[in-house]
Every structure is written in structure tokens, then in C-alpha cells.
Amino acid sequence: MAKLNIWNWISALGRWLEGGRAPRRLDATLLLDHTSLFEEAPTSPIELSQKNQIRESSERDSRRDQVKVARIFDSAHPVRTRGELFGRADELDTLLSATLDLGQHVIIHGARGSGKTSLVRVYGDHADGHGAVVIYMACEPGASFAELVRPYLSALPAAALAPEERVRFRNALNALPEAFGPRAFVDLVAERVASTVVFIFDEFDRITDPNVKAEMAAAMKLLADSLASVLFMLVGIAHNVADVIECHPSLRRHMRAVSLGRIEPSSVKALIDAGEGATGLKFNDDARAIIARASCGSPFHVRMFCHHAAIAALARGSSSVSRSDAHKGLHSAILQWAAMNSEDAQHFVSLVEDETLLPEIERIARTAALGDRLPSHIGDARALLGSALVPESNSNAAFVFRDSVAPQFLIAYAILAEVAIASDAANRLGGPIDAATL
Known part of the structure; x- marks a missing residue:
């Protein structure tokens, strides 16, 4: 059996989706794209200018539509507002209650693409509106405990500190050695931080050193025992972030774990409905079914497949996303993923x-x-x-x-x-x- 070349197969399938003959599988004879070598020449310079203006205007309109679609169905960046956070209302309420009402640390875990970063970004906006100070950073692999927490300490605004402690805090922070541990960290913040402060450690699964995880767990336990106003929120892939709890089992009563699974079909529908309203494109039932089947409730995949399907509809000058557009969208999304x-x-x-x-x-x-x-x-x-x-x-x-x-x-x-x-x-x-x- 001949060895299949992935790019030949995908390219042949793509050309068929654009209207060519369907690719046979391993023995496919690949089609060549042909364009006509001859066009009817314009009859005058004025006519040529008019045609160019019409084409340029059409290209500008098409580009604006594509930019709008890319922004609305953006799978590459966290969402910006609660209105874009589909299917996560309960989890958001849990985070706000755990941190602002109960003073608990939080671990958020879920697969890549489940919307963890989007959730904590929106949480940060709401917590800020309730008077909390939220500092968000992404973890760097290989960082020590001191290297992880020092940037958060440096970013603490003066308003989060008791007025009489502001100068002493800065002096004590500057006096910390290059390598310090959980006890020194807690001693620095426990009596000096006056308002609720949440340190969000995103991509915590990139931290693989068990000693650093143990020190993070120890810091969380010490913060809880000292009734400090500083809380940790660890965000990452489930089977790695859960290791922190194993480092210090007694932490369980001081923290809340929030697992992000897939969003419900009703939330997938709401996400697509919102995209329709924002872009002016209509996703027909067949297109919706294909996107829902492939995405399995992953917000990342819903947005990605919708984006590519919508671009396919725009390419044929339609305001309706069809079954064929959904197939073309899967094809172009595969190309993007396969390149990586x-x-x-x-x-x-x-x-x-x-x-x-x-x-x-x-x-x-x-x-x-x-x-x-x-x-x-x-x-x-x-x-x-x-x-x-x-x-x-x-x-x-x-x-x-x-x-x-x-x-x-x-x-x-x-x-x-x-x-x-x-x-x-x-x-x-x-x-x-x-x-x-x-």
C-alpha cells in the first residue's frame, strides 16, 4: 500500500470541497488548479478604473467582515467580558464566593482549551469591582519559589497595604535574599496587606519541580493559618495542579478546587447565537450540528471551527454558513493545527x-x-x-x-x-x- 502524504490528501480534500472531484483515498490522483489565461479586456481606461474601484471596495468590505469574524470567534485569546464567557456562570460564582466571602485559596484545573484563562480574566474584573486586588501572571518553567512570588510582591499597589506599613513593606521586600522560602514570604505580607489580594498563577502545570510545589503548598497553608488577606489561585492542567494538594493534605479545608469540563450543548448554542448576532452571519442547523459534533463542548474548538466555517461562507459571498462551509471550516482548521x-x-x-x-x-x-x-x-x-x-x-x-x-x-x-x-x-x-x- 502506498504511503499517504498528509499534505497531498488534505490539499486534494480541500480542492474537492471547493468544487472539484472527491479525493480517492490512498491512490488519489491529485487535481491541479487551473485558472483561465485569458480575460476579456476592458474597452476603455475609464471602464478599467471603475472595475478596479469596485474590486478594491469589495476587497475592503470582505476584509472588514473577516476581521469581525476573527474577533467574535477568537480562539487564540482569552475572552474579555462575562457576556463572552459561555457555560461558566456557576464556576465564576464559585470563585467569587470562595475568595471574597470565604477567604479560600483556589485551584482551577481543566484541559487546554477549556477556558481556564478566560475564566480567571473575567473573575479578575469582577473581583476588582468588589474591592479586591487581583494580580495575574503566567508561570515560567524552572522558576524557584522566590522567583515565582517576587514579581507579585513587587506589583502590589500601595493601596493594598496598611498606610503605616507601606514604607516598611518596601524596605522589607528589598531586603529579602535572592532565595527565600514560604515563611519569609508570609511574614512579609501577613500583617501588612490590608485588603483582599489574589495572586493568580496561570499555567501552573509548567512548574514540574516537586520542591517548588511543596513550597507553594506550604505558603498557602501558612497564609491560611495566619488569617492573611493574600490568597493564591493556581490554574493549570488537572493531573499536574492536583499535585499541590498531595503535598499538604490539610490544605483541603482552606481551599476550593474548580474543575472545568466541557460546556453544555445549550451553552454551545448560545455561543453560536451570540456570534450570529455580532457578525450578521446565520449558521444553519446542519452547520451547527457538524461544529457541535466535532468540538465536543470545548469552547476553544467551537470558536475555532465557527471562525473557519464563517470565513468559508464569506469567501463565497454568502451571509449563511452552510453544511459545506462547516466541512470547509473543519478542513482549514485541521490545516492550521497540523502545521503545529x-x-x-x-x-x-x-x-x-x-x-x-x-x-x-x-x-x-x-x-x-x-x-x-x-x-x-x-x-x-x-x-x-x-x-x-x-x-x-x-x-x-x-x-x-x-x-x-x-x-x-x-x-x-x-x-x-x-x-x-x-x-x-x-x-x-x-x-x-x-x-x-x-
Whole structure:
């Protein structure tokens, strides 16, 4: 059997989605794109100028529409307001209650793309409105405890300190040694910080040194015991952030854990509805179903697939996002992801070549997408997915995708493979192919 070139297969599929012949699978004869070498010449310079003006105006309008779509369905950045935070109202209320009402530390965990950073950004705006001081930073791998917390101490505004302690705090901060531990940190802030202060440590899963995790846990326990106004909020991927609790089991009564799973179908619908209202584009029911099927409730994937589908609709001059546009959107989203993860992408193509495996592939990918892990007993997942899976927390009890956003892309591959198979069957029967119905 010939070895498949992923880029040839994806390119052939893309050309078919644009109106060409469906790609046969491994033995596909790739189509060449042809454009006419001849155009009817304008009859006068005035006519040429008018045509150029019309084209430039159309291109400007199209560019504005694309920018609007990219902003509304932005999967690359955290959301900006509570109105954009779909499906997380309960989690936001929990964070506000735990920190502002109960004075608890918080751990937020969930898969990449689940909206952790978006949640804490919106939380910060609300907490600030309630008089708290929220300082957000992302963790750097290899940082010591002192290197982690010193920037937060330096960023503390004077208004957060008791007036009579402001000068003493700055002097004591400057006098801290390069390497200091949890006790020195707590001694510095416990009596001097007068208002509620929340230090958000985003991407805490990048910290792998168990000693640093133990010191963070010790600092949280000391802060709680001293009734300090400083709280920690640790944000990261679940099986790493949970290690902090294991370092100091008695922390459990001083903290709240918030797990971010997938958003409900009603929230997926609300997200797309809001996008329709903001962009003026209408997503038909088939397009919505395809996006929902592939995204599995991941806000990141919903936005990404909607973005690419909407761009496909704009490219054909339509204000309605169709089934065909959704397929084209999956295709272009795959291209974007595959450029960053060619190894898994190549393997996924080889998997969906066997149409008999498609139901099992989607079942495995959906299980991982919804639960962020695969129990070790689930079917032939390990045999099928190979190096795309890695053990969870260095054990064989469960596996996770090496790239945590990959399961939804594997489902997208399976969907497009189904489309290509259906078209191939129609070709063999000699019937016409309407890409918009596939």
C-alpha cells in the first residue's frame, strides 16, 4: 500500500470541497488548479478604473467582515467580558464566593482549551469591582519559589497595604535574599496587606519541580493559618495542579478546587447565537450540528471551527454558513493545527483511511475529549493511537492525548473522511455530487 502524504490528501480534500472531484483515498490522483489565461479586456481606461474601484471596495468590505469574524470567534485569546464567557456562570460564582466571602485559596484545573484563562480574566474584573486586588501572571518553567512570588510582591499597589506599613513593606521586600522560602514570604505580607489580594498563577502545570510545589503548598497553608488577606489561585492542567494538594493534605479545608469540563450543548448554542448576532452571519442547523459534533463542548474548538466555517461562507459571498462551509471550516482548521503537530496529523490521516475504523476512532476521541483522559481498559485506543497517547501522571491507569486539543481534530478528520467516502460512492454509482449536501 502506498504511503499517504498528509499534505497531498488534505490539499486534494480541500480542492474537492471547493468544487472539484472527491479525493480517492490512498491512490488519489491529485487535481491541479487551473485558472483561465485569458480575460476579456476592458474597452476603455475609464471602464478599467471603475472595475478596479469596485474590486478594491469589495476587497475592503470582505476584509472588514473577516476581521469581525476573527474577533467574535477568537480562539487564540482569552475572552474579555462575562457576556463572552459561555457555560461558566456557576464556576465564576464559585470563585467569587470562595475568595471574597470565604477567604479560600483556589485551584482551577481543566484541559487546554477549556477556558481556564478566560475564566480567571473575567473573575479578575469582577473581583476588582468588589474591592479586591487581583494580580495575574503566567508561570515560567524552572522558576524557584522566590522567583515565582517576587514579581507579585513587587506589583502590589500601595493601596493594598496598611498606610503605616507601606514604607516598611518596601524596605522589607528589598531586603529579602535572592532565595527565600514560604515563611519569609508570609511574614512579609501577613500583617501588612490590608485588603483582599489574589495572586493568580496561570499555567501552573509548567512548574514540574516537586520542591517548588511543596513550597507553594506550604505558603498557602501558612497564609491560611495566619488569617492573611493574600490568597493564591493556581490554574493549570488537572493531573499536574492536583499535585499541590498531595503535598499538604490539610490544605483541603482552606481551599476550593474548580474543575472545568466541557460546556453544555445549550451553552454551545448560545455561543453560536451570540456570534450570529455580532457578525450578521446565520449558521444553519446542519452547520451547527457538524461544529457541535466535532468540538465536543470545548469552547476553544467551537470558536475555532465557527471562525473557519464563517470565513468559508464569506469567501463565497454568502451571509449563511452552510453544511459545506462547516466541512470547509473543519478542513482549514485541521490545516492550521497540523502545521503545529505534523506527527499526530500524519498518524490521524492513516487512521481514517480505514473506513471500518471510523466509528471506533470517533468513540475513543470523544471519550478523551469529554473526560480529558482515556481509561486503560477502553478498547484498542493504545494500539490505534500509538505515540499520540501518553500515560497520565506517569502511571498506566489511564492515558491522555499528548496534545490535549487533538481529540477534536481527530473527530474532524473522521467527519471529513465520511464525506469523502460518501462522495467516492456517488462517483462509482455515476450520480451527480452536490458538495453542499454532504
